[in-house]
Amino acid sequence: MQTSFTNRKQVLEQKEMNIWERMYLPAIVKGMAITISHFFRKPATIRYPEQKRTVSEAYRGLHILKRDDVGAERCTACGLCALACPAEAITMEAAERKPGEESLYREEKYASKYEINMLRCIFCGFCEEACPKAAIFLEEDFAVANYSRDTFIYGKDKLVEKPKQGTKAFDIVKVGRQRELN
Amino acid sequence: METLINFLPSIIIIVIMFAVTLLIALYSTYGERKVAAFLQDRIGPNRAGPWGLLQPFADGVKMFTKEEIIPASANKFLFILGPSIAMVCCLMTGVVLPWGGELTLFGRTFYLQAVDLSIGILYVFAVVSVSVYGIMIGGWASNNKWSLMGAIRGSSQIISYELSMGLSIVALVLMTGTLSFREIVNQQHGGILHWNFLMQPLSFLIFLICAFAECNRSPFDLPECETELVGGFHTEYSSMKLGFYLFSEYINMFISSAVISALFFGGFNFPGMDWLLETTHSQNIVTLVGVGAYFLKIFFFIFFFMWVRWTIPRFRYDQLMNLGWKSLIPLALFNLAAMAVIEMVKHQHLFGF
Secondary structure (H helix, E strand, C coil), X not given: CCCCCCCCCCCCCCCCCCHHHHCCHHHHHHHHHHHHHHHCCCCCCCCCCCCCCCCCXXXXXXXXXXXXXXXXXXXXXXXXXXXXXXXCCEEEEEEECCHHHCCCECCCEEEEEEEEECCCXXXXXXXXXXXXXXXXXXXXXXXXXXXXXXXXXXCHHHHECCCCCCCHHHHHHHHHHHHHHC | CHHHHHHHHHHHHHHHHHHHHHHHHHHHHHHHHHHHHHHCCCCCCCCCCHHHCCHHHHHHHHHHHCCCCCCCCCCHHHHHHHHHHHHHHHHHHHHHCCCCCEEEECCEEEECXXXXXXXXXXXXXXXXXXXXHHHHHHHHHCCCHHHHHHHHHHHHHHHHHXXXXXXXXXXXXXXXXXXXXXXXXXXXXXXXXHCHHHHCHHHHHHHHHHHHHHCCCCCCCHHHCHHHHCCHHHCCCCHXXXXXXXXXXXXXXXXXXXXXXXXXXXXXXXXXXXXXXXXXXXXXXXXXXXXXXXXXXXXXXXXXXXXXXXXXXXXXXXXXXXXXXXXXXHHHHHHHXXXXXXXXXXXXXXXXX
């Protein structure tokens, strides 16, 4: 046999089977003993949704648009996240801040419509890295399953963080929602 | 009228046995998934009802509501005939099995056996041989190369292993002297040491291996495994006809377990049977406990079928044929010769030694 020049190739030794191996039965019995020992072990399944897998701190889940400590939205609709997104999942429309809305939006330009298509998104985290205002972050949840495709285009109602109690934004948003309901 | 009353116990037992067979086959599908899961360190279906117990009914609803597709170029009559033959033959075999001893109800004593044929084993073999047609016709009628190959492999496998199965049973019959199931079970009365698997271990082993091959069950499941021939002979089938094929495999498994338990493991005999008869003086109770013991043995063998399936990789077709013709038949013939010599030594007085 030709000797190989590298040591990566494994030369196969094909020995004749001895009588115990040719009978198959001893090997079968050994295999069955191994299998039955697995029968009595604890299963390795995580029973979702009753049990959830613990994720690391750097886990990239669903997006969230954060607010600052006075409750104003940080996002200024600069479009860097949409530019950075390799899957072109983010679209937005900018609007100018009106005089009474200082506690709702941090700067004069804000995003009136901000949509992320969760089916296109690959959860790479480039938008989080690109954002200059520290507005968008990827947190722990993952997108809930659904039956139709248009429910996966998440708008601002699903992406913006809820304002904390005590901030002025909380009252405005709450009042706005009340007005919508009536 | 008189004959009707004479046949009534048989008819009732047949109906009950039919229902029990279907129920056990139904829950074998569930059991297979659960056993497979536990052997693979996971849990099986557990969402449909507590512990997933309603899963077979969910599968049944799925089977019923799927669309019945018959390929346009398929032979329509044969296409429907294939799974029907498979189903009919596997249900017919259960008629001769001894489910229990004597039962006395309403002043009449009858055996818990639908029909006590004096040629019981021969009948079972005959019907199992006809069930090969189910596979062959199914594969041919699909008008599909791969189905045909699956059918060819399946039928050749079954007929090859029938030979050694028959030979091992001949060795057993040499010792028992009768083909009737009831007689064979009655001869195994009197404790575990009288059971046939201890008296004829080699016959038991050969019969067990051939039973795996007859049920198209791993490691002999070449005709129907997914990696080899898409679906084998049931590629083109959908909905209820596919359900019939899959079901007939589980019913075959159940019947094979029942035959193995009856022939080699004492049927409805259980250790402590005589003690129970003396203590309670009631044959009925002993019979009922015997039925329970028989079913326990059957369930153990069904579990054994599943256990082997998830342990061993499947045989290649040439390895399978080599095993059947070159290994098992000589072994069965040797077993037959050895058993004949032992019988001759046992009955020396008949031969004038």
